[in-house]
Amino acid sequence: MSILRVQYGVRCKVKLNNTDDLLVGLCYRSPNSSQENNEKLLQKLRRVEDIKSSLIFGDFNLPEVDWIEGQVRAGETHHATVIYDIMQDLYLTQYVDFPTRYREWQKPSTLDLIFTNEDFMIENLCEKAPIGKSDHVGLMWTYVCSSSISTREEAQGGKPNYNKGNYKAMKQVFNDMNWQHELEDKGCDEAWQTLKGVCNKAVHDHVPFKKVKKKHKPRWLCSRVKKAIKTKYKLYMRYGDNYRDYEEYKKQNNKTRKIVREAQANYEKRPMKEFKNKPKAFYNYVREKQKVKVGVSQLECEDVRLTETDREAAKELSKFFKSVYTKEPDGPVPELPRRTGETVEDIIFTQEDVQKKLDKLSADRCPGPDQIHPRVLKECSKELSLPLSIIFRKSLDTGILP
Template sequence: MDSEAAFDNYVMFRLDKDSPSGRGGGVILYIHESLSAVACHEINNSNDFNSSVWCLIELERNEKLLVGPCYRSPNSTDQNNRKLLEQLEQSAKVVNATHLLLICDYNFSEINWKQGKIESGGDTDEAQKFFDTTQDIYLVQHVIKPTRNRGTQKSSMLDLVFSRDEHMVNQIENLAPLGSSDHDGLFWEYETKSNFKEVDNETKSYNYPKGDYVKIKSHFKNVNWEEEFKDKTCNEAWNIFKEEYETTIQEHVPLKKKKSKKPPWLKSGVKRSIRKKYNMYQRYRKTQQYKDYEAYRKQSNITKKKVRRAQVDYEKKIMRDFKKKPKAFYSYVRGNRKLRQGSPNWRMTRVILQRLTKKRLMF
């Protein structure tokens, strides 16, 4: 469901990809609500390339920025490769799109972007076609450092950022990978003038204990859910219920200021370990020495264990203190049951309750 991947204050654009392995896949793009963004149906609905999603962001003077995150699998078929090239050409022809920002992992390690040539190895024919197409539509590639680094393997530049103007994108920074990934994170600035919408930056939440539940109950009782959900898909039915729920809550539950929260188990020792992991990765990026890569991987594993141990230890603690501090227990479970927006994460809830109830709670 869309609601399971949503974040507060961001508009989400996504495309899920069917995978034979059952592991899913696809692309997702988040645009802050202060920017006016809409889906670009001109591309999304007219091309069958299997992993991309496009949107248009309003700029000043009636200009628009076309943004598209895309992914091409190394096992991409000839037909999908052809669709990719067609989509690139189509992106250059979108009506009213005065600017373009393309973020992609096309898995063309054969392309040497610094020298503008195709090197031996891999699928050089498809790489040449892709490179020629980017030149034909006047795209500028901005990433200059390898984005995939793994031990003694040759580093490669797979993750790319394109625009139409070499001065629009600057200060691209390679960040440490997320989780177990061997691809760098990328951070950059895109210089343009946007029509920002006024957004209330003060984070607030609903004060549920002071809600008028008599009126809420009466409202939901009078809704003909059977008629509302008739002939609807699961996602459509959820969106109908969500809209009805949010409207009712807005009417009958007051707001209160919300304090930003970090995970209760995220203590200083864990944060130091995370910072050390990032610093060791930056050292490896500079030296490209295998010993520094091994040190980074070792620290990455240590950090994972510390995070898991800190979480488990905290859960054991709130379980031991349940009779004295039951609120801490229920608050932790609720915080993990619900995502920032949307439906309950029942799988996570089940895992937490299994952890917390391995030992019998004595009442």
Template sequence: MWCEIRLKDGDKLLLGCIYRSPNSSMGNNQQLNQLINKACTRQNSHLLIVGDFNFPEVDWQSWTCNAGDSHPGWAFLDCLQDNFLYQMVEFCTRFRHGQKPSRLDLILTNDEAMICDVTDSSPLGKSDHVVIHFELICYKDFSSEEFVGRYKYDKGDYKKLNEDLSSVQWEEELTPYSVDVAWNVFTNLLGTAMERNIPKTKPPRASKEGKKWKPLWMSNEAMKKVKKKYHAWKRYSNTRQYQDFVNYKRARNAASKEVRFAKKSFEKKLAADIKKNPKSFWKYVRSKTKTKTGIHDLEKEDGSFAHTDEDKAEILNKFFASVFTDEDTTDVPDPEVKVIGRYSRTLAFQRKIF
């Protein structure tokens, strides 16, 4: 089950809920991995997948599978790593008397900062699975306004803008009105001139379906080896031959090694060039922090919520004004003058002279 939610600035959050039976066939396991791959190719800025995946053999501390090399848990781990997903549950989620506790229920996301405060509570009813609680940090767009671009001031025609503003008869336009009305007239005239002479940014285009997002550190060589590993796995899943599985393991190890090398090399070069090219550093930081932090919606006195920045500022202003202490400035005591060290000796000498 999937649900897509629109966020601010053209971003989108894709929510998915999955249940994998412990008796799943090889075909079902392949379909699960294909479904996750498809969800990641939708090019959503935020991705959240939750559910019961029934992989007790997977060790999430080391991201390995405590089973044979042909176990579907290995392919599942490869699928998550290929799509650069994180697993956020750090405790066992299923408890049954006489059996070892296991971690079957997972929270998968493409942004660690999007999930916080992951806790558990007692199971519902007769279930042997705990209830998982967590907070999802996102920035839902509650406004229904159309996209309003920002001015590209470096591309403006200021000579033509100056000519347009100079041709306005300002006294005739502003004198007949009060200050408030005159201000509105002025801003409208200025805004019209700016619209004519300063271009704006265009609304974000929808991403192409099937085009997978690639990290900034991903090199061409690493991408080739990741694709080679993917094709090796496809071949083995079709033939089930031992030699094809050996080839897959070699491709998997080579891809993991190359990915680690590419990321380490990129970050090392980024750190060495940070003084010469700080923009690249901050671009990398922004790519790692998809979640935007800010002030959450605030509750008003009537029980409704403030969504806009103006409403939030007004609520905070009223609160701070209510707790502010208005001191009496008409009766301020004189501070006691204290001088130490050589300055005290100088002060005593001056008093002695005068």
């Protein structure tokens, strides 16, 4: 940890791991601060833009700013407005949402602030009793250096390796099923659950599992970069043995640094160029850079109970989305003018139509909420087209989605 004292506080750099550093800054801005001092403070804050992880806190004395509503009760040239705009331009997140200074006959105000350059880095923020005769409350919080979300595969100790699946055996399982007899007397949802259960059992029996390995090496580490690093290491070892060939090592060191920077820049440009055709690659890159990986958290139900499954969370989100739409009164639906003389009495499709759709699936996509992988549907399209066509017909006839 390196400590550096500045005019308006103290800052230090904390080593988090082999590659990441955290800048911790403690700032104090006097309520009678001059324009010159405010400019110097802003210069210090602008340097945060080039730092990967930062935590800035202290007494900023900005009672004009309402951090909850995101408003400033001052003119455009006022120091509070200028500082607030700089914080917004730097994409800093402010966490204190309660008054931190109490004085008799005065309105409580939020003067002590906590900033980070990434969301969800502060947890368990709470106020404590003032220290000594101070009229400012104490603040205590937990800083999250990093976190991750364990996937379903990691929780199970592995994930199915669909590239090595025994699809011949799976086809035999599906062919041995008498789908007409199995699904004939069942409702739409019950028929779907039956098919889903057979598919999941076939995957469990005939698709091997592989362990999930976390990738620690950077994605930009290509063969060219590896070769340059290896050459640099050999020259360094030669220089360390006899203290000769230093110039050659120095040239290779500079060359390696240049190659590494080019590889990093090319890797970062690729998601931008391919954003239109491959938006998922761009969002994966953005997610990689986040210290805190945030998924869909538990939601509170109407009975003050937290959701436990993805299905329950989806239902609660659906209820919320429905609540924002206008509820039409009961009564006859207004008739719209007919734009065509043709009427669709029924939707006709065959087993072959379903098979053609399954054959066009992208086998490298992730499975949906049903956890049936597209590779299974595509490889066994002929065998699964019959039960799926039966379920689709039941769904159209009954108006029920499974």
